[in-house]
Amino acid sequence: MSIRVQPSRVAAAAGHRGVLVWQWTAPVLALSSAPVGGGFGPVDWALNIGVGSDYGRTDLTEHAAEITADLGLSGTGAAMFTAVDLDRLVSADGDGVSVDATVGISHPTWAVDPTATETAQGSPGTINLVVQVPVALDPGAAVNAVITATEAKAQALADRGVPGTGTATDAVVVVWPDGGSAERFAGPRSQWGSRIARAVHQAIWAGTREWSMSPQTTGSTPGVVS
Numbered sequence: 001m002s003i004r005v006q007p008s009r010v011a012a013a014a015g016h017r018g019v020l021v022w023q024w025t026a027p028v029l030a031l032s033s034a035p036v037g038g039g040f041g042p043v044d045w046a047l048n049i050g051v052g053s054d055y056g057r058t059d060l061t062e063h064a065a066e067i068t069a070d071l072g073l074s075g076t077g078a079a080m081f082t083a084v085d086l087d088r089l090v091s092a093d094g095d096g097v098s099v100d101a102t103v104g105i106s107h108p109t110w111a112v113d114p115t116a117t118e119t120a121q122g123s124p125g126t127i128n129l130v131v132q133v134p135v136a137l138d139p140g141a142a143v144n145a146v147i148t149a150t151e152a153k154a155q156a157l158a159d160r161g162v163p164g165t166g167t168a169t170d171a172v173v174v175v176w177p178d179g180g181s182a183e184r185f186a187g188p189r190s191q192w193g194s195r196i197a198r199a200v201h202q203a204i205w206a207g208t209r210e211w212s213m214s215p216q217t218t219g220s221t222p223g224v225v226s
Contacts, residue, residue: 007089009021021073023073037077046130096135109165133186136177137192141186148200149200159205
């Protein structure tokens with residue numbers, strides 16, 4: 001059962017630099033690390049909200065609520081924030097799995113780095129992923145899917161020469177149909193996990209290449225292969 005929806009782009013307005021909106025009409029479930037609406041449960045929409053690199057708000061739930069009200073959205077959803085230009089959205093599709101990503105790597109970091117300072121979780125995520133899977137997932141498989149997507153992201157960054165496993169505030173939303181026979185596995189060697197991994201890797205690869213070729217960012221991350 002395909003649930004694939006294309007994100008619509010909302011123009012910049014007071015309080016944001018544009019918004020990408022995914023809105024599902026069929027019932028779907030999600031597992032997400034989004035700073036607003038993250039966790040496990042049904043969703044009607046997901047947002048990727050563009051903000052400035054100097055974004056300083058910490059009331060993210062209230063900010064997202066203001067935007068959803070302006071957009072006339074109802075129901076429940078997940079909201080992410082990014083300082084990446086939303087025109088640089090990249091997408092990848094493969095064997096039923098769809099991935100949309102905004103990729104910025106100005107400040108990559110390693111998962112373990114004794115020299116790094118702590119970063120507030122409310123900061124704008126710079127690699128945000130929306131992964132749409134056309135089959136139902138049981139809770140364990142949903143966790144597998146998030147892990148697999150994260151591993152594929154890290155592998156793509158390594159393949160591109162990025163010195164880190166991600167950025168400090170990356171976020172992911174994995175969405176699947178609510179109903180039907182649920183898949184029990186989504187690790188990288190399972191049928192659907194391998195498809196998630198390939199699509200995420202393709203999207204992150206393309207996103208890092210586009211980021212590294214941007215006139216504003218060329219040369220700002222040593223080691224990135226263009």
